[in-house]
Amino acid sequence: MSAGTGRSAQTRLRRSLGLHGAVAVGVGGTIGGGIFVLVGQTAAQAGPAALLSFALAFVASLVIALPYAELACRYPQAGGGYAFVREVLGRRWGFLMGWVFWGSYVFVSGYVTLGFGGYLHELTGVPPVVGAVALVLVCVAVNVRGVEVAGRVQVLVICLAIAGLLGFAEAGTHAIQLARLTPWAPNGLQGILTGALTAFLAFGGFDMVAAAGEEIAEPDKNLPRAIFITLAIVLCVYLLVAFTALGTVDWRTLGASSAPLSEAAQRFLGDLGGRFVAVIAVVTTAATANAVLVVTSRISFAMARDGLLPSRLARVQPKTGTPLCAVLLSGILLVMMAVLGSPASATAIGGFLYVLHFIPPLLVLLQLRRVKSASPAFKTPMPKILLPLAFAMTLLLLAASGTKGIAGGVVWLVTGIAVMWLRRGPASRETVH
Template sequence: MASNGWRGEGAANVRTQLHRALGLREAIGIGVGGTIGGGIFVLVGGAAGLAGPAALLAFGLAFLASLLIALPYAELACRYPEAGGGYAFARSVLGRRWGFLMGWVFWGAYLFVSGYVTLGFGGYLHALTGIPVPAGALGLIAACAAVNVAGVRLSGQVQFAVITLAVAGLVGFGAIGLPHVDADNFKPFMPTGPAGILSATLLTFLAFGGFDMVAAAGEEVENPQRNLPLAILLTLAIVLGIYLLVAFVALGTMDWQGLGASGAPLRDAADRFLGPAGSAVVAIIAVLTTAATANAVLVVTSRISFAMARDDLLPGRLARINAATGAPTVAILVSAALMALVALAGSVHISTSIGGFLYVLHFIPPLVVLMKLRRRGGNATGFRMPLARLLLPLAFAMSLALLLSSGAIGIAGGAAWLAVGLLADRVRR
């Protein structure tokens, strides 16, 4: 394999091992921060517009799908606590070619998903300050790049502080709003029928995306056999409780059509029972939380490209690590630039459709990996998925259903990204 052209001059002399600098708290911060921001502050409106009050069912279905996939992910993260998450799993077991495709899909998924996060941040910032949405999105990406270049420990500490504030604000929103819920807002409960619920489930599945970010940073997590599965499963548990509370209050205090059409859905819902001052506080929390999500997205995209470059599957300069900070600086800056291009496209619908398709697709190879490992036998180190013979087929079935629900735009855009990756792989070889 002709790989020298991809490594870059002097790449072989650069240290490419990341520091284990993230404890359980910081790992949960990356997982919860990567999940809550876009999901509850941006996608809750889109899910309401697709399914009406039955968006609550979509959140429940998405949680079940996420749990089915999180269990094998937790086992694999213990077996392969390396940078890149699912990419590392596929490359180690299925080989370099499948590893490249898995990494390419994984990278693309989060690059496209970043669009709804950064534009959601821009929408809430615009509601507060009047700053244009694209300018706010680009400013956020630049700030996240600066924090990540400074080092992963600082990034993890900032992440945990912001998410602690955001979780407190969301719980407060739910607790204060519960007495104001109007049962009439839930009638009719399924205005768009089962098809609307299925479409909303893909969006809400994206809202649970984040547990895999923990695995992607697995090489930087301390005591990975204990902390990785705990961080993955605790991320889902924390997020489920917050989502159900906040979505119930939002749907119960505002009609579903208005919620679906809003660019800042939770701010508009808060205005109904907290007034202008309260809605401004919610918007501030939304700005902070979507910023934390964007930071987590940049962590995972840069670590995927770093891991692929270290394995000679992408240009070697992406595997360079700053000796002073321990951060993969080039990978961070390249991923930030690509996130900026997605934000400049300016379409939440397109980014969620393509990102959703790729995001679901990237879970299928790890499921294949675990099936193969289980057939080989042997004892796994650390966490072991229960009832694998029953739950793995269910995870496959749920993944295929979600792929179909991504629609023509998602399938076409995802196929185009795959085609670019296949061409790049052919050039590399």
């Protein structure tokens, strides 16, 4: 029996999120701390050719997103990649996939919420950790009202954030000097490729759409559209913002700055520009934190519904259609990351786990293609070319994660294996099907 059948109303989520809300979840999860930090890091690696690095990162994201969109159409269920793997490879693989997926966003949340706290501190003087914790609590309160309410809030916040970032690009147009874009690639092809690996992390988040698949109306149509619209919007915003930053600040200065966009804004708007960017950062990272809470709670909900985590996490509130306990647990974990974590460790470990979680779904799609299962509404084009490319890109990104990311990711994996062993039973010993 499919995991999507035979469920009671108490463990089913409502399809109340339309295309606009689904795109807002994806864009909100993608445009976050990356645009404010990774622009500088990519510039340090690639120079002005960071623009090309972002374009290459978009291509890599698209190659991985195509098979992900096909799987999302096949299995429009809560948990995204976890649901794909659980349905095809069985409970053990499903648990490990869900654990990695869950952990990636739990760790990344520390980078997002502390980034929010840092920018809020610049504006108000509130301690960064206090601001980070307050943000999580607000996101929990919004999500307790239901995903439809959260989706409307997300749409509003993301529209404001995109408008602000585009305003940054527009305001800096008069100060752009094309001479700053030479030499174009000071570190050669290697610098461009290294920059592309860094920029890929800034595109992370499109998979959040699939994670909320059970709550998206008309998933066959809206899921792939939302994923591709998310990537297209993010690419346009990144290129415009990066072009403005690189055209107004020397790439070396931009790469050495801890707040590259504030550095750029101060050049053409003065101190007011730095505060303007801080406001945009606060709004954008708040939207990202909300999207992270949505996806983490839906992953734990899906795993609990399948008996892989405590059943309490699978309970849905009748009035709001919200998995309340899963939302509260995710809120607690996000608070812990904000209080105990650091942006550097959160990014390294979360990045490793995030890249790792794409591999099992790719294996799932290979399995489905071999058995020639029913065709979904959307199919990956040129699979003999794109699927090997997707595998190669994920392996390359894993190798570039660094010692801290790999070590932390392995610790999280070992912890998950221990949890799975402790919860072993007849269901856990189900053979892979």
